[in-house]
Amino acid sequence: MIDEVDKKILNILSQDAKASLKWIGNQCNLSAAAVHLRLKKLEKQKIITGSKSVIDTYKLGYQTQSFIGIYFDRANMYKKVSKALYQIPEVVECNYTTGNFSLLVKVMCRDNQHLTQVLSEKIQVIDGIARTETFIALEQTFNRSIQY
């Protein structure tokens, strides 16, 4: 579907969405025009779907990142609970997982007090949730894009 040169371009863009065609071309031994064509193709294939600024959430005061394992009180609550979680802005990632708990979500809060409030007033009141188990990320060692 994509070749090694495409992968190289994607690796560059996954670290800088605004890399210039020229600079990408230099890295890949391509003309800027050729890079442009490849980018168009990757966008048309919906492999590149957009861009986002990288923002230092810690500096903005979001210093308590946590993972919360969610247990349901009945087994078939996946869709209903997911929708309710989506309404909570602090819940930034939601996965339906194998293993002990049904959902593993990532939550960004300012501090432990904020987390307490999100947990007890927003998450635990959702119908269908029986129990939650919180893992606070004491330190995020690294977080990066996959290299192809």
Place this chain on the structure above:
Amino acid sequence: MIDEVDKKILNILSQDAKASLKWIGNQCNLSAAAVHLRLKKLEKQKIITGSKSVIDTYKLGYQTQSFIGIYFDRANMYKKVSKALYQIPEVVECNYTTGNFSLLVKVMCRDNQHLTQVLSEKIQVIDGIARTETFIALEQTFNRSIQY
């Protein structure tokens, strides 16, 4: 540190790194020049640190995303093990957590066979790791930036 208008700008950029000054200005009732000044300040404060293209990893064949809880065989292995994990390209996120296991990492693989290989040949051979527990994300319900 930052005001409500800055937050609005950050929310826009977290969904589109390439939003035009004019369009951002329209959303915030600011002139493009005023937006430009604010962006400069946010970059200078190292609140905006860069940008990344959003790439559909699933479409590129990375269809098995998993979370792996890592237990150490001795308690003080945090730094040594983290460094070794950083050398593995499939490990895209690493957190030092409270709770059952010491590290919770996110791993992106093409399929279960690829995961088997990463697990048995790359992760479990790291000195200091006693045991791993894998949670495969059967479905990623959502993954988004926090809204300020």
Place this chain on the structure above:
Amino acid sequence: MIDEVDKKILNILSQDAKASLKWIGNQCNLSAAAVHLRLKKLEKQKIITGSKSVIDTYKLGYQTQSFIGIYFDRANMYKKVSKALYQIPEVVECNYTTGNFSLLVKVMCRDNQHLTQVLSEKIQVIDGIARTETFIALEQTFNRSIQY
């Protein structure tokens, strides 16, 4: 009930249901007729109950084999839940076990997406199931008949 020669015959047949009487006889120092008599007896005793072709399910696209531990929401759901599980063709084995969970079932799916669907749309909707815990068999090291 059966002697050492019977065991030898059963070991041969557990690896090849179509082994010829003559070949079995050669392995056991028996005439083909004697083998025939013993086979008749083993069938009459309902020790040999049939035969099955060995089919490479992995090659047919069933690449995600998993074990699922099932917890009930009330303790006495064994019979009711078992019956419901039997209606799901992907569930190929069901055991009532000691230990943490009440049932341990084996499920054959094409991939993780298929498993997600079986789990959330077929298994977790069964009345009486409170929670499931999935163990994906990343690799099946071996699977064989017992040798007597």
Place this chain on the structure above:
Amino acid sequence: MIDEVDKKILNILSQDAKASLKWIGNQCNLSAAAVHLRLKKLEKQKIITGSKSVIDTYKLGYQTQSFIGIYFDRANMYKKVSKALYQIPEVVECNYTTGNFSLLVKVMCRDNQHLTQVLSEKIQVIDGIARTETFIALEQTFNRSIQY
């Protein structure tokens, strides 16, 4: 790769390896010759790899079937431990799994005393195994081939 008729044939053979060409043909609206051709193709593609007699192990006195979760004392013991387990005839299935334990094996024993012996004298003496957790299958509710 295979069509609906092939699937029907495989379903029949997975329940009776010795089904006659004619009988299979009747079920599928095919001539015996056409069935023969399809069987040859399925064997050539290594989709059908052999056959096995179905033997009532319970009647032969193997009344304690169990699943044993195996924890390693070091993380990278998968290959070494698997090989050692393969030498134990009572271990009939071995899977490398996600979740709590590293290996999930199925063991067939005559009774609890036999299992005690296999566990303490054969399995737990293998270098690299730290701990085992046994789930006895009090009752095997069903065990069947997948239907395609």
Place this chain on the structure above:
Amino acid sequence: MIDEVDKKILNILSQDAKASLKWIGNQCNLSAAAVHLRLKKLEKQKIITGSKSVIDTYKLGYQTQSFIGIYFDRANMYKKVSKALYQIPEVVECNYTTGNFSLLVKVMCRDNQHLTQVLSEKIQVIDGIARTETFIALEQTFNRSIQY
């Protein structure tokens, strides 16, 4: 309350309820009459409350001894559930414990099939029991009276 000689007597009787006064006296440097007086006192103090024959339950066919941890579905079920368990003759010991489960009971059965039946038809149907976890005693290493 009791002295060292009393303890010696109790140790003897805990191994043989029918030990003769004379033999006990020999062990303790007492006359048979003095032993008699002490026994009377120990019975009056309700320290010795009776006697029981020691019966080889294994030889009588009770070959599956198990411990079952019982979890309640509501927290305050201790008295109600205990009473119901007392009606089941196979349940020979019941303890209200700290830790994971609420009750830890000992169950004597003839074999795993008998245990399956006791578990699914007698124990798990008791109102208030949410879940059970069975530990089969593969081997009882020893079982003795405490020595004072």
Place this chain on the structure above:
Amino acid sequence: MIDEVDKKILNILSQDAKASLKWIGNQCNLSAAAVHLRLKKLEKQKIITGSKSVIDTYKLGYQTQSFIGIYFDRANMYKKVSKALYQIPEVVECNYTTGNFSLLVKVMCRDNQHLTQVLSEKIQVIDGIARTETFIALEQTFNRSIQY
């Protein structure tokens, strides 16, 4: 092996080792001589192996009964650890079990302080024990012989 009358006799003796032949006979519609013959046979078959006085251990000050789950640091420590446990008089019962821990032992102590000492100075110093988990029996609801 034994008939219903034998069972009745055993039930009586399991509650009173000193029941008179006459009284047993009355309960079973037998002469004392016939009871005598049956008792001789049950002793000769080693079904009745002795007798023990029933002693109120709680009254003697043994008020903290606990169950201790023992985990090994290597898997094959069963025999060695069992022998060491047998040397500790407070350990009155030892079982090799399926499930989480390898051994489940019963320990009789005077109080929590005594248990602390037995645990830290006698049990946890045994070579081969990695970890223990203690369940204190807050109340022993009942403890009785099985009725045949």
Place this chain on the structure above:
Amino acid sequence: MIDEVDKKILNILSQDAKASLKWIGNQCNLSAAAVHLRLKKLEKQKIITGSKSVIDTYKLGYQTQSFIGIYFDRANMYKKVSKALYQIPEVVECNYTTGNFSLLVKVMCRDNQHLTQVLSEKIQVIDGIARTETFIALEQTFNRSIQY
């Protein structure tokens, strides 16, 4: 907010609420009057909020201290259950925690029998509590104020 001298004063007072101004002054190279001023300030800032006598609860017969993990039967029971626990005098500390259980409380009882009663008659009857897990503090190694 407070300086190193304040910290030194607080450390002294956390071990002796009645330390004299003069003695504190000697330790800190301050006049008694200066100490007095600082104390007034610390009280005004509500950093020092009172004093308590240190009482040997063990000597008063409270010999079973335990920690009890509380699981809710529905997720949003934090406030309601906390209030009910506050009514039980033996519950001296209550924390809303991350991890397995929702609340971790400390309970002071005279002995295991008293704990049994508090657990089954006071705590487990609270509406909203599904399950409790008790950790008895066999020995309190130390308990002290933090040093600043």
Place this chain on the structure above:
Amino acid sequence: MIDEVDKKILNILSQDAKASLKWIGNQCNLSAAAVHLRLKKLEKQKIITGSKSVIDTYKLGYQTQSFIGIYFDRANMYKKVSKALYQIPEVVECNYTTGNFSLLVKVMCRDNQHLTQVLSEKIQVIDGIARTETFIALEQTFNRSIQY
């Protein structure tokens, strides 16, 4: 040992170490002199062993209180590990407990970053500790003295 009036006095002092003799007397219908005599006796009996100021640790910036369960790598490490923990000022309470982990300690830190440092640089480097499990007290609902 102590009577109801003593208990009343202790309850008062456990909330205010500096309560005046007169005020205590009023509460208990005693003269100040009688209160004085009782206090002397309680001190002589070492029931009252001192006093401590109550300090608002949260206001001083210690906003992350946590409980840490400690698992040993060998079973008999209680005394050695306890001593090492005593050297860490942030560890304010240490209990040797029944249940899953061997020690349950309380740790007072300024924030999650401080906790990370205490955990990885002070606690997990202690020889004999295999693993820790952290429960952050998101909110301390209450913390009080027992009332007699």
